[in-house]
Structures are given as structure tokens and as C-alpha cells.
Amino acid sequence: GEDVEQSLFLSVREGDSSVINCTYTDSSSTYLYWYKQEPGAGLQLLTYIFSNMDMKQDQRLTVLLNKKDKHLSLRIADTQTGDSAIYFCAESYGGGGNKLTFGTGTQLKVEL
Amino acid sequence: NAGVMQNPRHLVRRRGQEARLRCSPMKGHSHVYWYRQLPEEGLKFMVYLQKENIIDESGMPKERFSAEFPKEGPSILRIQQVVRGDSAAYFCASSPDREAFFGQGTRLTVV
Numbered sequence A: 001g002e003d004v005e006q007s008l009f010l011s012v013r014e015g016d017s018s019v020i021n022c023t024y025t026d027s028s029s030t031y032l033y034w035y036k037q038e039p040g041a042g043l044q045l046l047t048y049i050f051s052n053m054d055m056k057q058d059q060r061l062t063v064l065l066n067k068k069d070k071h072l073s074l075r076i077a078d079t080q081t082g083d084s085a086i087y088f089c090a091e092s093y094g095g096g097g098n099k100l101t102f103g104t105g106t107q108l109k110v111e112l
Numbered sequence B: 001n002a003g004v005m006q007n008p009r010h011l012v013r014r015r016g017q018e019a020r021l022r023c024s025p026m027k028g029h030s031h032v033y034w035y036r037q038l039p040e041e042g043l044k045f046m047v048y049l050q051k052e053n054i055i056d057e058s059g060m061p062k063e064r065f066s067a068e069f070p071k072e073g074p075s076i077l078r079i080q081q082v083v084r085g086d087s088a089a090y091f092c093a094s095s096p097d098r099e100a101f102f103g104q105g106t107r108l109t110v111v
Helices: none
Strands: A004-006 A009-013 A018-024 A031-037 A043-050 A055-058 A061-066 A071-076 A085-092 A106-111 B005-007 B010-013 B019-024 B031-037 B043-050 B053-056 B065-068 B075-079 B088-095 B106-110
Touching: A004 A085, A009 A018, A018 A031, A018 A085, A018 A106, A031 A061, A043 A055, A043 A061, A043 A071, A071 A085, B005 B088, B010 B019, B019 B088, B019 B106, B031 B075, B043 B065, B043 B075, B075 B088
Parallel strands: A009 A106, B010 B106
Antiparallel strands: A004 A018, A018 A071, A031 A043, A031 A085, A055 A061, A061 A071, A085 A106, B005 B019, B019 B075, B031 B043, B031 B088, B043 B053, B065 B075, B088 B106
């Protein structure tokens, strides 16, 4: 079955880059996503990448995908206190609509 | 274009009561997904619906839980005879294609 794993915590200083990592097991994954969840709120889609790509950049966000190792990362440049949140990676596969399998989430804490 | 609307935001039920959670998808979206988030955990898929049809309910508990998405009106997730273990945040997402947009969630507390 599918399994998506993330480290639980990451602490960085304001202005530094943050790198959040994710590994997945389902080789049939078609799309991989990053979501942000602030306390008491829903999930905000940050970005997603198709499995035949290895990189996607969107302003301060860079997604890297190593399909061979089934490893996905999200880099946030110039991290701000407003980036403090829980970040979830998720995967879907083409045959399942947009049914997502989520990782356990990484809590990012940005310190001054 | 309003986002995915869920209500109520918070719901308290006594053990044995019924909980009814509503989700109105974004305009033009015909796919609805329900997820459950237990404390300190990620989201777990429950059910995928299109208008009047259940497409995938592989994540739904076999008893007490049901979901519908009628031709008119919101999608409803119903939990009968709630137990303390049902306490969680329940999120609905709607999707036109590849991007899933989530609502703010309903936080169910069973006392």
C-alpha cells in the first residue's frame, strides 16, 4: 500500500532557507503535492509537480523530485515567520481521481 | 468565487448522537473528497463522490459512516451513534481536475 513519510519538525532562522523532505513508496504516483496548514485552518495548496518532472520553481518555493529514490523536497527561500506552519506532502495516481495520500506533516518553526 | 465551504466549523456531540457535516464545493467542481485528521496526524482519505455517485469509499469505516452528494445541495458526511474515537477534524476538498481545494474543516468533539 501507499506510504508517505516526513520528518516531524524543522526549525530555521528567519531569512534562511528551509528544506522539507518527503519519501513515498507508491511508484505509480502521478502527481506530488505540497500543502500548508496553519493552526486551526484548512489546507492550502502550495504547489504540485507531475512525476515526469524533476524540478518546479514558483517564487520562493522550489520542488525537487527524485523519482528513482522516491524522494520529494520543498525548499522555501528567505523563510519568514509567516511560513511557520505544518507542511504536508501528498501523492495521487492517475487512476484514482484526485484521491490523495498524505504524509504525517512537518512542523516548521521559524525563529527570529 | 467562494472557496470550499464547510459547516459547522465546530460540532459537539454526546456519545450515541448523530453528527452531520456539510460541504459545499467550489462553483463548477463536481468532485468531492472527505478526509479525516486525527490529532497530531496527517489526513486520511475517507470517500470520493461525484454528483449522486460514490466513486471510492475505501477509506470509510464500514459501520456508522455514510456520505452523499445529491444532485442539489451540499455533500453530507453522516456519522451515526458517535463514539469518542470519532473526535477529529473532518475536511472536505473539491476538485475540477488536478488541484484539490480544501475547506476549513469541521472539528467534531464527542463528549
